[in-house]
Amino acid sequence: MTAVHHRYATVQGRRLFYREAGSADAPAVVLLHGYPTSSFMFRHLIPALADRYHVIAPDHLGFGLSDAPPADEFDYTFDALTGLTAGLLDQLGVRRYAVYxxxxxAPIGWRLALADPEAVTAIITQNGNGYDxxxxPGFWQTVWDYHREQTPETERAIRTALSLDAIRWQYLTGVPDESLVSPDTWxxxxxxxxxxxxxxxxxxxFRDYATNPPLYKELHAYLRANQPPLLAVWGRGDEIFGPDGARAFSQDVPNAEIHLLDGGHFLLESAGDEVAGLIRDFLARATSAR
Incomplete structure (x- = not known):
């Protein structure tokens, strides 16, 4: 069995949990999770990569086992989460890395790349959006409405995303065989x-998410200028970030490798072996070329 270490680090006075595996001398791969999960989503992917790579998967502040200071004591923004992630990588001595x-x-990864383009050796985006x-639309209108105006009605609508049924929906929507997804997840x-x-x-x-699309123009310029090796592996049945989001990367990175697989938003839960195989093949070529 691959040894996966479960560790904590204090960054900017906040205690962050992260999973780590593989040799520290190997090429680094940083795994950045989405809402509403944590590095728990990578529990199977980490050992599938750790024989060749130094794998690091942090829990964002407010998620998983990381600190969760109250919202009136910490300004939860994507800029702030990016700063903490950068601080963790600096503390671990990780200067160059592929990012998943x-x-x-995704918006955390994009900010890291924009702040230090030379640090990112390759990009793997799994239902991680970078294009309008x-x-x-049906999913995102609730988010945009809440950003535009915080009223009892818009808050009530957005709060449904915190419910068990909504989280279950994120895991199961678009998955051909729902029995492959463990209920433990949601x-x-x-x-x-x-x-x-x-x-x-x-x-x-949710309110701050609206700061992410305005970064896309800068992201696209970065992609065009740097042409990082890029793998977009996407659950085609995702009703949050649709497959057009995967295809769009080829506009700025013509050599981007795009794979639309049967599955949903959390593709690793139902097609983890296939995704891991694509990543291993991609990284073997990407890391040897850079």
């Missing part, structure tokens, strides 16, 4: 976002 982004992990084309995530005060943390990040 999913959902919330990726937004599925119960685990729901328990953590249901901790006292965590609702205010999530509401703050």
């Amino acid at each position: 982004v999913q959902d919330y992990g 084309a990726g937004f599925v 119960h685990h995530d729901h328990a953590l976002v249901s901790r006292p005060g965590n609702d205010a943390i999530q509401l703050a990040l």
Whole structure:
């Protein structure tokens, strides 16, 4: 069995949990999770990569086993989460790395790349959006409405995303065989976002999500200028970030490798072996070329 270490580090006065495996001398791969999960989503992928790579998967502040200071004591923004992630990587001595982004992990990964383009050796995006084309309108209208105006009505609508049924929907929508997805996943995530005060943390990040699309123009310029090796592996049945979001990367990185697989938002839960195989093949070529 691959040894996966479960560790904590204090960054900017905040205690961050992270999973780590593989040799520290190997090429680094940083895994950035989305909402409403944590590095728990990578529990199977980490050992599948650790024989060749130094794998690091942090829990964002407010998620998983990392600290979750109240929203009135910490300004939960994607800029702030990026700063903490950069601080953790600096503390671990990780200067260059491939990055895997999913959902919330994408705007964090994009900010890291924009701040230090030379640090990112390759990009793997698994339902991690970087283009307006990726937004599925029916889902996102509730988020945009809440950002525009915080009223009892818009808050009531956005709070449904915190419910067990909504989290279950994220895991199962678009999955051809729902029996492949363990119910542990949505119960685990729901328990953590249901901790006292965590609702205010999530509401703050829902409001701040609208700061991400304005970064896309800068992201696209970075992609065109740097042409990083890029793998987009996407659950085609995702009703949050649709497959057009995967295809769009080829506009700026013509050699991007795009794979639309049967599955949903959390593709690793139903097609983990296939995704891991694609990643291993991609990284073997990407890391040897850079």
